[in-house]
Structure formats: C-alpha cells, structure tokens
Amino acid sequence: MSTAHLIAVGSSPLGKTDLPGRDLFSKALAEAFEDLPDPADVVDALYVGAQSERYENQIMQGTLMAEWAGLRNVPAERVEACAAAGALALKNAVRDVRAGVHDAVLACGVEKMTAGGTEGATNALGAAFERALEQRSGITAPATYALLARRYLHETDATERDLGRIAVKNHGNAAANPRAMFQQAVDIETVMDAPEVAPPLKLYDCAPVTDGAAAIVVANDEVAADLQGRPDTIRVAGVGSAANNLAVAERDLTFVEGANVAASTAYEDAGVGAADIDVAEVHDAFTVCEALLAEAAEFAPKGRGIETVEVPGDRSAGWTDVQINTSGGLKARGHPIGATGLLQAVEAYEQLTGRAGERQVADADTALLINEGGVADAHTVATVLTAQ
Amino acid sequence: MTDDSDSPMTDTENTTTGPLAPEDITADSAFTLPGFFDALSEGRLLAARCTECDTHMLPPRPACYGCGSRAVTLSEQPRTGEVISYTSVNRPPSAFEHLAPITVAVVELDSSARLTGRVAAPLDDVSIGDRVELRVRDPETVDIDPDFDLSYEEEWPIHVFELM
Numbered sequence: 001m002s003t004a005h006l007i008a009v010g011s012s013p014l015g016k017t018d019l020p021g022r023d024l025f026s027k028a029l030a031e032a033f034e035d036l037p038d039p040a041d042v043v044d045a046l047y048v049g050a051q052s053e054r055y056e057n058q059i060m061q062g063t064l065m066a067e068w069a070g071l072r073n074v075p076a077e078r079v080e081a082c083a084a085a086g087a088l089a090l091k092n093a094v095r096d097v098r099a100g101v102h103d104a105v106l107a108c109g110v111e112k113m114t115a116g117g118t119e120g121a122t123n124a125l126g127a128a129f130e131r132a133l134e135q136r137s138g139i140t141a142p143a144t145y146a147l148l149a150r151r152y153l154h155e156t157d158a159t160e161r162d163l164g165r166i167a168v169k170n171h172g173n174a175a176a177n178p179r180a181m182f183q184q185a186v187d188i189e190t191v192m193d194a195p196e197v198a199p200p201l202k203l204y205d206c207a208p209v210t211d212g213a214a215a216i217v218v219a220n221d222e223v224a225a226d227l228q229g230r231p232d233t234i235r236v237a238g239v240g241s242a243a244n245n246l247a248v249a250e251r252d253l254t255f256v257e258g259a260n261v262a263a264s265t266a267y268e269d270a271g272v273g274a275a276d277i278d279v280a281e282v283h284d285a286f287t288v289c290e291a292l293l294a295e296a297a298e299f300a301p302k303g304r305g306i307e308t309v310e311v312p313g314d315r316s317a318g319w320t321d322v323q324i325n326t327s328g329g330l331k332a333r334g335h336p337i338g339a340t341g342l343l344q345a346v347e348a349y350e351q352l353t354g355r356a357g358e359r360q361v362a363d364a365d366t367a368l369l370i371n372e373g374g375v376a377d378a379h380t381v382a383t384v385l386t387a388q
Numbered sequence: 389m390t391d392d393s394d395s396p397m398t399d400t401e402n403t404t405t406g407p408l409a410p411e412d413i414t415a416d417s418a419f420t421l422p423g424f425f426d427a428l429s430e431g432r433l434l435a436a437r438c439t440e441c442d443t444h445m446l447p448p449r450p451a452c453y454g455c456g457s458r459a460v461t462l463s464e465q466p467r468t469g470e471v472i473s474y475t476s477v478n479r480p481p482s483a484f485e486h487l488a489p490i491t492v493a494v495v496e497l498d499s500s501a502r503l504t505g506r507v508a509a510p511l512d513d514v515s516i517g518d519r520v521e522l523r524v525r526d527p528e529t530v531d532i533d534p535d536f537d538l539s540y541e542e543e544w545p546i547h548v549f550e551l552m
C-alpha cells in the first residue's frame with residue numbers, strides 16, 4: 001500500500017461572492033497549482049464534493065471540474081453526503097492512491113449556496129432530511145440541531161451561554177485566518193442577544209450560508225518526491241467513515257455514535273489515540289456539534305465537550321490538550337457545504353506545515369478532521385493527518 | 389408468495405417473520421410507504437418490529453438498524469408517548485411558511501418507537517417528558533403548499549402530536 005500525501009491545497013474566497021461555482025473552483029485550483037505543473041501532468045483522476053444541484057441547476061460536476069482543470073477522459077466523479085461530501089472526495093482520492101489505482105488524484109469541493117437566497121439554501125438543505133416523516137413535518141437544519149442541543153442541555157450541566165462561548169471562540173480564531181469568511185471577533189453578549197433561529201439555538205450558534213470551493217492534490221510517495229517546491233507535504237495516516245440513521249429521531253441525540261465509529265476507525269488506521277491529536281477541525285455546523293464531536297472523538301469526557309473553549313490547563317480531568325477549530329470552524333471560517341471537508345484539511349495542512357501564522361499551534365504534528373453530513377451523524381468521515 | 393391469505397408481511401395478526409420475499413413488497417404492504425400511509429389514513433400506525441432485538445421502526449423497513457436482522461414483522465403502535473426533545477422552526481421551508489413558527493418534537497411512543505413530528509402547541513407550552521398523543525390529519529386540512537408533495541404523496545396523511 002502506498003502512502004497518500006497532501007502535496008498542495010487551495011481555496012476560493014468564502015462568503016457571498018460574485019462568482020459562480022465553477023469560477024470558485026478555478027480560484028481554488030489556481031492556488032493549489034501555483035507552484036506545480038499543469039493538473040493534467042500531475043493527477044490521474046478527480047473527485048468533487050457537491051451537496052446539491054438545486055443551487056445552480058447543474059449536476060455532472062465531476063465532468064465540469066475536470067474540464068476546468070484541463071483533464072480529459074479521466075475518471076471524474078461527484079460524491080454526495082450533504083455536508084460530508086468534501087471529506088468523502090478526499091477519502092476516495094486517498095483510497096485510490098493508497099491502493100495504487102492512481103498515482104495522484106485531485107480532491108475538490110464546491111458549493112454556490114447564495115444562488116437562490118436564504119430560501120433556496122433552506123430548501124436545498126432540507127433534502128438532507130428523511131422525507132416521509134421528518135421533511136413532511138417542516139423541519140430545517142437549525143431545527144434538527146436544536147433538537148440535539150435541547151436534549152444536551154437537559155442531560156448535562158451545559159447552558160445556552162456555554163454553547164454561545166463556542167461561537168465566540170471560533171470567531172476569535174477566524175480573526176487570525178486570512179481564508180475565513182468572518183475575520184472578526186464577537187463578544188458573548190452579542191451572541192446571547194442575537195435572534196433565536198430554533199431555540200435554544202440563536203443566530204451565532206449557526207454556521208452561515210457560504211459560497212466557496214477548495215482543491216487538494218493527493219499523491220503517492222513517488223509523485224510527492226518528484227514535485228519540486230513542495231517539500232512540506234503532509235501524510236494521510238488514517239481514514240474512517242460511518243453512516244448512522246437518516247432520521248434524527250432514531251439516533252441517540254447526545255452521543256454521535258457514527259462519528260465515534262469513524263474517529264475510532266481513523267485512529268486505528270493511523271495507529272494513534274485521541275491523546276495524540278494536537279489540532280482538530282470538527283464539524284461545528286451548529287455550536288452543539290463541536291461539543292458533541294469533542295466527546296465522540298474521545299477528547300472530552302461525556303457531557304464536558306463544551307470545554308472546547310478552555311485552554312488545556314483549565315479543562316476537566318479526562319480532557320486531552322487538543323486545540324479545536326483553529327480555523328474558526330464552519331461557524332466563522334464559513335461552510336460552503338461540499339467544500340467544507342476540504343477546507344478542514346486546508347487548515348490541517350497549514351497547522352502541520354507551520355504556515356498557520358498567528359493561529360499556529362506550537363509543535364502541531366498530528367491532526368484529526370471530522371466532517372459530517374445530514375443532521376450531525378447521518379454520515380461522518382474522519383481523517384488523521386500527520387506532519388512528515 | 390402464491391397464497392395471499394398466507395402473506396406474512398402484510399397482516400399484523402400473523403407473526404411469521406423472516407426476510408421479505410420480493411412478491412411481498414407491494415404498495416399494499418405497510419413495508420412500503422404507500423401501504424404505511426394507507427394504513428395511517430385508516431387509523432392504524434404500523435411499525436416494523438425486529439423479532440430478534442425488539443427495535444421498533446417508523447416507517448417500517450425490511451431490516452433492523454439495531455441488529456441487522458431481516459426477521460421483522462409489522463406491529464401496530466400505541467398513539468401515546470413522551471417528548472424526548474423539542475424546538476421551534478422559526479423560519480421553515482417555503483412550503484410550510486404559513487405554519488411558522490412550527491413547534492416540532494422527537495417523541496418516543498410507549499412501544500419505544502421514535503419519530504419526529506409537529507406539536508400542536510406553542511413552544512412555551514412544551515417540555516421534555518410531556519405526554520403527547522399522535523393525531524392524523526388529512527393533508528388538505530394542513531396549510532402546506534400542495535406543490536411540496538411529490539405525485540405519489542398527495543393522498544398521504546400528515547401526523548401531528550397533541551399535548552395530553
């Protein structure tokens with residue numbers, strides 16, 4: 001089995017932009033290949049994560065992205081698992097490289113969420129929920145996560161203010177991230193005074209509707225060694241994924257079991273444990289998810305995931321020293337659905353290669369990514385990355 | 389299946405279990421959505437029950453998510469249960485906008501089956517642990533944009549919980 005390396009990364013601007021999806025992809029591709037030969041001379045295949053064709057009335061994203069990268073007559077596939085699509089693209093690229101099917105693969109993701117306004121995004125995201133009983137009850141993404149949050153606050157000592165502090169922490173991190181959509185800090189009073197979206201979740205508990213794209217080159221040992229100018233690649237050490245039930249009602253609302261399975265699988269694949277992880281990007285589509293995923297990844301004891309906001313020395317016994325969502329997370333870096341899992345990998349790349357600037361975590365050499373789709377736990381991909 | 393009177397998967401009185409045969413899977417069977425909603429229209433809420441581990445599943449399906457067994461049978465469900473969690477959809481999908489804000493809850497029925505549904509009460513009146521009863525509404529009496537329905541959904545009833 002070959003080792004899979006991430007040898008180059010790129011992302012588009014994140015937020016409401018004037019660029020359609022394919023042009024956002026062009027921006028991400030241009031950054032990723034800035035110091036590389038043409039994509040056609042580097043990669044043999046492409047996977048693209050894209051949540052919905054509703055935004056731009058365009059399927060066949062695999063073919064389109066390949067064309068825009070100058071790739072022709074190569075395998076090029078769109079993958080879909082709502083917000084986990086980006087990590088799924090990365091996972092498939094890694095699998096192909098490890099298996100020797102391809103020497104190098106382009107993993108990318110794109111979403112033009114603002115194309116149909118807030119209503120368009122609400123309706124497109126609604127397709128991720130179970131149709132027969134849940135969609136027909138009028139639920140939305142904030143509402144389904146609010147069901148998790150309400151139960152979490154009921155079963156633990158956590159408060160709405162504790163959830164709000166996760167948003168404050170992530171905005172603070174994004175202020176030091178030039179890629180982030182919201183590069184400004186917010187204070188807890190602003191967060192607590194914001195309008196309710198789906199109680200107990202308020203505006204700042206929710207990741208924004210975001211346009212964006214990301215592109216990552218995954219390569220085997222030979223390609224990684226051959227390409228000049230990219231000595232600081234990182235290694236994919238472990239991958240895991242799991243699908244839990246689609247209906248939120250049929251899952252444990254305070255233990256994201258699929259994420260626990262995915263993370264455990266990735267740890268085992270990498271030969272590491274939770275305590276070895278220095279930095280983690282976890283799927284904070286809503287603040288409660290960051291707490292739930294800190295517990296599912298075995299960073300935090302049950303019910304204490306909210307201490308993700310504390311510096312390691314101030315956390316409860318049983319917590320690891322991991323730093324979570326240094327990018328600003330989905331909340332403040334931005335959440336262009338199909339690209340999000342790859343944006344998490346971009347942050348890991350910057351942390352593990354010492355390029356994270358003001359938000360650099362000292363001596364970071366092992367990272368965990370958790371990317372989820374379809375109300376928290378319906379689909380999870382976990383990835384362990386290490387510095388070379 | 390050659391003898392309909394012997395069909396194990398469409399008769400809640402029959403306890404025969406095992407993998408569904410291809411010929412069992414018709415729109416008359418509550419193991420399909422049309423059959424499930426037809427029964428619901430007639431006042432029967434049918435779940436799949438796993439005969440290996442007793443997981444109850446709404447809507448019914450051919451295999452158990454709890455243990456993987458296909459030894460499932462249909463089981464008529466109690467209408468009553470309790471609120472496990474709840475919230476309010478303040479900005480619903482466009483087809484539901486006339487209903488906003490929509491109180492919704494995850495409810496565990498007294499059989500242990502769990503499902504999400506609207507609650508016919510303001511958010512402030514609902515708490516975790518509240519007892520609720522499932523009611524079935526004709527779709528025409530619920531103010532949902534008819535364009536929301538797929539062609540095969542038009543006659544399907546809509547469920548809602550009432551506080552007891």
Ligand SMILES: [Zn+2]
Binds near residue numbers: 439440
């Ligand atoms: Zn079972």
